[in-house]
Amino acid sequence: MSSQLEIGSLLPEILGFHPQRLLDDLINAANEPIYQCTDHVLNFMSAWAKERAENISKEEQEDLAREIEEGLVAFQTLLESHVDLAFDYFEVWTLRNIFFIPPELQVTVPHQRGLDLNQDPSREAELFKEIGELREQLRNKRRLNRLLKSALPISNAQLARARARSDSISFLPSRPPSPSLAETLSKLTSSLPDPVPPEVESLIPPALQQQDPTKRPWEQGRTGYVQWAVSRLIQRTNGDDIDKDTEIDNAQREVFGDAEDLWNLHGSLEAEKASRPRDLELADIKSDSKKRKLE
Known part of the structure; x- marks a missing residue:
């Protein structure tokens, strides 16, 4: 039985059509003249x-029409039965002689020539597993394709x-980037003079050096301003040319007064603190610390 099933599946693969369909088409073609x-x-x-009908009554006309209809049905049935009987024999003979491959005959389909069909069951399982992985990859690619198509309008x-x-x-002028721009900026930065001379920087206390760089020296509070004034006095002592008043110096002098006067004021305040009792001095220290926190 299994050999017959294999042969029945092998013939359509070789011919490209099923033999039974060919026989059905031939039977239909033979029945067509019967209908005509x-x-x-x-x-x-x-x-x-x-x-x-002109020479007979109405009842006889109805009987005649009924006899004609029944006779045609019988005539058509008779012809169809003869055709079916003849083609039944033709179908059996064709399937046994024309569309038949003997079991002892080894047949190889042209597109299967050279294939090794005797595979190990374990190898077959591996192949089915590989086919499943490929199908999963195909589904993922289709899913990705749908996502890309949905993201295209966005x-x-x-x-x-x-x-x-x-x-x-677009109205702004476009200039090509200069390859030497970074090098030029680096050279200009390195060529700038030091903001504070080394001899003056060594005299500035570390507490002043660690103050907020975003503020100017005289904006660092009382201590910052005093230190800034001291540094200017040191520069004058060293003979640096700082006598040229600028607008900032004039504004500072109008608000705070001259640096020498402030220095004298600072000395008098220190002397006054030294003569005051210990408890008053501690109160001043606390008030100064609160002011610094507020600043």
Whole structure:
């Protein structure tokens, strides 16, 4: 039984069609003339009954029409039975002689020539597993393709907005980037003079050096201003040319007064603190610390 099933599946693979379908088409083609013949006989008998209806009664006309119909049905059934019987023999003979491959005959399909069909069951399981992985990869790629297609309109909208923004600033001149720009800026930065001379920087207390660099020296509070004034006095003692008043110096002098006067004031305050009792001195220290926190 298994050999017959293999042969039945092998013939359609070789021929490209199933033999039973060919036989069905032949039987239908043989039955078509029977239907045409029955139609012509029906037309002839209808014309004959119409000519005879003038000489007979109405009841006889109905009986005649019924006899014609029953006779045509019997005639068509008789022809179909003869055709079916003949083609039954033809079908059996064809399947046993034409569309038949003997079991002892070894047949190889052309597109299967050279294939090793005797595979180990374990190898077959590995192949099926590989096929499953490939199908999963195909499903993932299809899923990714759908995601990319859904993201395409969003990307196009973002691109349109970016182009609109680019067009809004297109009036600005475009200059090619200079390859030596970074090198030029580095040289200019290194060529700048030191903000504080080394001899003066060594005299500045560490507490002042650690103050907020975003503020100017005289904005660092009372101690910062005193230290700034001391540094200016040291510069004058060393003979540096700082006599040229600037707008900042004039503004500072109007608000705080001259640096020498402030220095004298500082000395008098220190002397006054030394003569005051210990408890008052501690109170001043606490008030100074609170002011520094507020600053």
